[in-house]
Amino acid sequence: MQLLLNLDDRMRELADIHQRLEQHFGRQGPYRELDPISQLVMGLIGGKTRGDVSLSAFEALVARFGHWEAVRDAHVAEIYEVIRGVTFAELKAPRLKASLLAVTRTYGALTLSPLEDMAVEDALAWLERLPGVGRKVAAATLNLSTLRKAALVIDSHHLRVLQRLGYVGSRTGIAQAYDLVMPLMPQGWTAMDFDYHHQFMKVLGQDICRNGSPICERCPLRDICATGLRD
Template identity: 45%
Template sequence: MPRPDLAGADLAEKALAIHRRLCGVYGCPIPYFHDLDPVSELISSLLSHRTRNAESGRAFKALRARFNDWESLVAAPTEKVQALIAGVTWPELKAPRIQAVLRAVQERAGGLDLGFLRDMPVQAARAWLEAIPGIGPKTSAAVLSFSTLRMPALPVDSHHHRVAQRTGLVGPKVDVGPAHAILRAQLPADWDAQTLYDNHEILMLHGQRCCFHRNPACGRCALLDLCPTGQARTEARPLRDTAALHP
């Protein structure tokens, strides 16, 4: 009878193999893409949901140019905030949500400063953030990992999630939110912030540059021998081609 933890051990081994392979492709360590304080990173992350980086970046810059501090954003008329972030997806929802989230931070922390999270264990810091309505696993991990806090948390975006599903690290019905805990548990508990950041970035980059949502480039994928989805696609393609020639 197989050991009950064998599947988990196999997945952890596979996760490490994928990490090593993609680090060789994309070059680890990967530099952090910006150095925002944690409250600014929180706003940036909320803007980025279902929005291209270029648009969310423009919206964030517009907010920074308009408001001297984030307290002024909280106090501003919501319609003005919405107008400044008009380029993002669902600005009519994001403007009041950002203001509500920042008010909750003010109430719980006594001000708009999240630096104290650095002194908390990662899971406790994530729980503190996720207790605020509007902050989910991706946002909490992004605040801890991407900001100047530089804490060892693993964000999972849609590209990262797609690669994880196709390679079998998470099941086909596991959504992005629950995938955070599963994918983190597959990686060594003692990995530092940089290594976890690398893991997120290389899976995200692979999703953007090779493992596309539609028509993934399986034929040139560095993970093909580790990916049951890619193997099935490349094996099936000649059959489809033959069928097309002989209707």
């Protein structure tokens, strides 16, 4: 049933999903809006790690080094020591340093302000050339930071909901899901709308559409969900 919807129907349905989830969960946040470099750092150390653990590591970096230039110029081993609580810290420490160096080499300073004037697609592509930066981190850097661009953050919870709703295939990854869903995002949505949409989908994925067995009988989207209607 879901696959028969055309592009306009899908766009309307996504707006409807957004409204239903807002009514069900209420608005999340407000969350701290970081500067773009801080948001990039948060993304680089946060993958596959609980939010409270990655936030602690982020705050430990700030406490230990004081500013991101000092992290960039530190030895990888020093960075590793501070973030060692996060998953894959041994990979993230060198990638963090390499990314901060790459930004500095490109712009002559540790700043992402030049992305303000770039189209979202160009800014995403630029960020994804940095070591360790995939679509989720790139989109978060653009959307959640003070850059506030209309990029859709899709994490594993959000992706699982999209897969079960039938918007993307069950084996679709985050970057491909982004490419499939972005053209369906309702026209006129602001960067904040994108942020809220991600938060709603994430909470649905965490609380109801869980990894393993979804609790479809509690889901406000069941009547329009490919999986909920089938199971």
